[in-house]
Amino acid sequence: MRPVERGPIPVLADGTTKTVKDYKDWRFDLINQIGKYCSYCNMPLYDSPQVEHVAPKSPVPGLALAWDNMLLACGACNSIKNDRSCSSATHFLPDYHNTHLAFAQAVRSHRKLPASSAAVVVPRPGLPALKFPKASATIALCGLARVEQTATQMRRASDLRWLYRFEACELATRYRAAWDALPAAFEAQFLACLHDLARAIGFFSVWFDSFYDVVPVKQMLIGAFPHTANCFPAPSYDPVVRVTGDL
Numbered sequence: 449m450r451p452v453e454r455g456p457i458p459v460l461a462d463g464t465t466k467t468v469k470d471y472k473d474w475r476f477d478l479i480n481q482i483g484k485y486c487s488y489c490n491m492p493l494y495d496s497p498q499v500e501h502v503a504p505k506s507p508v509p510g511l512a513l514a515w516d517n518m519l520l521a522c523g524a525c526n527s528i529k530n531d532r533s534c535s536s537a538t539h540f541l542p543d544y545h546n547t548h549l550a551f552a553q554a555v556r557s558h559r560k561l562p563a564s565s566a567a568v569v570v571p572r573p574g575l576p577a578l579k580f581p582k583a584s585a586t587i588a589l590c591g592l593a594r595v596e597q598t599a600t601q602m603r604r605a606s607d608l609r610w611l612y613r614f615e616a617c618e619l620a621t622r623y624r625a626a627w628d629a630l631p632a633a634f635e636a637q638f639l640a641c642l643h644d645l646a647r648a649i650g651f652f653s654v655w656f657d658s659f660y661d662v663v664p665v666k667q668m669l670i671g672a673f674p675h676t677a678n679c680f681p682a683p684s685y686d687p688v689v690r691v692t693g694d695l
């Protein structure tokens with residue numbers, strides 16, 4: 449899960465701070481700031497990007513319109529998360545933690561899947577055991593490991609995050625193999641193509657994990673996805689803890 453930097457509240461042309469009467473009025477500010485990706489599953493939002501309240505708005509009226517409480521989400525993540533209680537104390541959140549350190553993707557074979565395989569989000573292997581409950585709570589919050597379990601469910605499935613994530617995993621693996629076989633003279637062109645491909649396919653962490661030891665690709669990916677949080681420092685661009693003692 450890509451960590452993001454929402455940034456300060458947007459300022460209008462006349463220098464005043466933007467205010468809204470409807471939380472949906474933040475949609476294009478969020479798109480401009482963090483890009484057209486679901487903040488939780490990291491799927492590209494080609495259709496109906498939803499403005500999502502990190503902390504549910506119902507119990508705390510002040511959070512209903514607050515810029516600092518907004519992210520973008522796909523329909524699946526937003527509807528599963530709904531008004532369920534959520535905070536940085538109980539969950540790893542992409543606008544607060546370095547969530548790339550908390551989660552990874554895992555491919556699951558499944559005989560009922562038309563595509564025969566799915567990729568789901570799991571706590572990152574090696575994550576300290578004490579942090580597992582918080583990672584698992586976040587995965588459950590948005591249904592990030594959800595794959596339909598019966599043939600009937602599968603026939604009717606509209607939540608295809610597992611399929612798009614799997615396809616991104618396949619592409620990233622294939623392009624990593626191509627990178628490894630690439631003559632050095634073509635690296636710049638390859639990087640430019642990979643930049644556009646990764647932006648179109650989404651799933652930042654899938655690409656970052658596939659190229660975990662390739663410094664120029666890691667640097668490119670951080671720039672390709674706007675306002676990825678500043679917790680991948682040069683010169684290695686390896687992920688580091690964003691919140692000391694937490695993640």
Ligand SMILES: [Zn+2]
Pocket residue numbers: 486487488489490491521522523524525526
């Ligand atoms: Zn999503």
